[in-house]
Amino acid sequence: MKYTRQQLIERINKNDTEFFQNFYNEYWGGEEPENRYEQVWELNWGDGNDLFVAIDFPDEGITVHMKGYYSSYDESRFQKVDLAVPYQHTETRYRPATLDEIRDMRIDDLLN
16 A cells, blocks of 8 residues: 555654554564655664654655654654654764864964
């Protein structure tokens, strides 16, 4: 069976997490849907912690966002499903300074 855009939206509106979890697990227990889909994002904080997944349905023009928790011992579970939109996240990270970098910082201080 191939689900239409409207059928997918109805399942999102009903918060049908079990339905979309099948796309995440790729387990159907019956007839696999004919829809093309791709998992485009996953953020997993480890066993017992938050799990976020986005699954794109390109032919239907829908991306689904699911929030739940990850389990390494059992099956991960989702509590919430929504329509998703992409966004970019920029993060500044830090590393230890090298001796050369510290020397250059001190030289800049002396020159100012």
